[in-house]
Amino acid sequence: MEIKEFISNFAEQFDDLDASILSPETEFKALDDWNSLVALSVIAMIDEEYDVTLKGNDITGSNTIQDLYNTVCERM
Amino acid sequence: MQYNPFSLEDKTILVTGASSGIGQSTAVECSKMGAKVIITARNPDRLQETFEMLHGIGHQQIVADLSNEVDIVNLVDRLPKLDGCVNNVGIVMTKPLPFYKREDVDRMFNTNTFSIVFIVQQLVKKKVLNRNSSIVITTSAGGVFGNTPGNGIYDMTKSALHSFMQTAALELAHKGIRCNSVNPAMVNTRMAEPSGSISEEQIQLDKKRYPLCRYGEPKDIALAIIYLLSDASSWVTGTALKIDGGRNLVR
Ligand SMILES: NC(=O)c1ccc[n+]([C@@H]2O[C@H](COP(=O)([O-])OP(=O)(O)OC[C@H]3O[C@@H](n4cnc5c(N)ncnc54)[C@H](OP(=O)(O)O)[C@@H]3O)[C@@H](O)[C@H]2O)c1
Numbered sequence: 001m002e003i004k005e006f007i008s009n010f011a012e013q014f015d016d017l018d019a020s021i022l023s024p025e026t027e028f029k030a031l032d033d034w035n036s037l038v039a040l041s042v043i044a045m046i047d048e049e050y051d052v053t054l055k056g057n058d059i060t061g062s063n064t065i066q067d068l069y070n071t072v073c074e075r076m
Numbered sequence: 077m078q079y080n081p082f083s084l085e086d087k088t089i090l091v092t093g094a095s096s097g098i099g100q101s102t103a104v105e106c107s108k109m110g111a112k113v114i115i116t117a118r119n120p121d122r123l124q125e126t127f128e129m130l131h132g133i134g135h136q137q138i139v140a141d142l143s144n145e146v147d148i149v150n151l152v153d154r155l156p157k158l159d160g161c162v163n164n165v166g167i168v169m170t171k172p173l174p175f176y177k178r179e180d181v182d183r184m185f186n187t188n189t190f191s192i193v194f195i196v197q198q199l200v201k202k203k204v205l206n207r208n209s210s211i212v213i214t215t216s217a218g219g220v221f222g223n224t225p226g227n228g229i230y231d232m233t234k235s236a237l238h239s240f241m242q243t244a245a246l247e248l249a250h251k252g253i254r255c256n257s258v259n260p261a262m263v264n265t266r267m268a269e270p271s272g273s274i275s276e277e278q279i280q281l282d283k284k285r286y287p288l289c290r291y292g293e294p295k296d297i298a299l300a301i302i303y304l305l306s307d308a309s310s311w312v313t314g315t316a317l318k319i320d321g322g323r324n325l326v327r
Pocket of ligand 1: 092093094096097099117119120142143164165187215264267
């Protein structure tokens, strides 16, 4: 899996977020549009696309998109 | 002489989902109020744990998977005459709408809704319920008093149960059988643990939205169920009893 592809799947969980403003270093919970429904959508997307079941605490424990990506890679 | 209008002395009561949480607490409290209790769930070890917590004698445990019709029929065939039935089986699933799958919806409705509809159907058809008996359904504040984003499938299963509860109350009233529900907001059980898609941080934030400043405990719900099972609620049927620490007063 490429982080580029992961970022584009991640961006799709927002209503209209330009994926180009995201990078591996983006602290996603600081994004304006981040909320609990987006968090659930990210968990569901990761389950569907990568067959990895994250917990709510995995999201709380990640700061950047890279952190989240690393957690997914470790469990694939 | 002890005056106790909530006594369950001489009553036999079935409790489903009794191996854990609200069902476990309900089974124990019913036994303390003098009832003979029949408990059921899938996991034999956890069910045995509940069984050992029961006060008094004459109780029974039956392992069954209520998402499955054969198990429902077999369970009902093994029951003695009942004075009460607490339909508490239920599971949760958190998923936003774009990710719904047909199999998720089927599994949730089979476990949460159809299980209960067909237990009640079998109990009535086979005349297992005595006159003046009481059916209680554990629905939820979610789906009945308000919905939560991400909880749509769960909320649908509970709102269907809410409707069924009212139909059962209407159709069974002439037999002297009452049917009511308890509708809890968040209760500290396995279901509400931060192991799922909800984080500990979100749970701590959420608790602040409760005017009574805490989540419920299983016993908070069990004691309301006792009221609905007892003769103290003889004139109550078709009621959805909200038990939510005031949560649904707040917008
Ligand atoms: N906790 C809350 O915040 C909350 C809020 C509102 C409503 N409720 C409702 O309260 C009820 C009890 O939940 P709880 O919080 O006490 O959760 P819990 O501790 O997870 O208990 C659920 C019970 O249902 C049983 N069960 C699950 N699937 C089953 C199946 N297919 N066949 C037979 N038994 C099954 C479980 O036993 P086995 O795993 O051994 O089968 C367990 O005894 C549920 O209907 C739930 O929707 C809970």
